Amino acid sequence: MSKNNVYQAPASAVRSLSPEEFDQYQLARSRNTPAQKQEARLRRRAVLIQSRYGIPAPIYLGQLQAQQFRCLGCRAHEKELGIALCADRDPDTRDLRGLFCHSCKRVLDTLRKRPGAARNLAIYIDHYQKI
Numbered sequence: 001m002s003k004n005n006v007y008q009a010p011a012s013a014v015r016s017l018s019p020e021e022f023d024q025y026q027l028a029r030s031r032n033t034p035a036q037k038q039e040a041r042l043r044r045r046a047v048l049i050q051s052r053y054g055i056p057a058p059i060y061l062g063q064l065q066a067q068q069f070r071c072l073g074c075r076a077h078e079k080e081l082g083i084a085l086c087a088d089r090d091p092d093t094r095d096l097r098g099l100f101c102h103s104c105k106r107v108l109d110t111l112r113k114r115p116g117a118a119r120n121l122a123i124y125i126d127h128y129q130k131i
């Protein structure tokens with residue numbers, strides 16, 4: 001194995017391959033690149049999200065990449081969280097509005113019921129952080 005985790009056969013072995021075997025070898029190598037593994041994981045996840053929640057895979061992946069895999073609230077990256085971001089959807093149209101960590105989603109759902117409370121709490125937090 002080379003340092004970037006791509007399978008590398010000895011050159012002498014590669015030279016002795018038939019054209020069909022060489023194509024298979026190239027295909028096997030390309031499937032082993034970390035970027036392609038990551039992309040395959042993302043696609044599988046998007047398909048799961050689509051089947052489980054009905055959010056079209058391209059929409060989900062587009063939103064995830066637009067947010068750079070970060071929560072719209074606290075900006076934590078999915079890797080830091082160790083768990084996938086939650087979808088916030090329009091209750092009427094079911095359109096995806098944004099992706100949040102579980103903590104931010106819970107706060108968002110609570111504050112959405114009392115929008116005035118969000119402003120009051122923000123003022124309260126600012127006041128005590130300046131002291």
Ligand SMILES: [Zn+2]
Pocket residue numbers: 071072073074075076100101102103104105
């Ligand atoms: Zn968050």
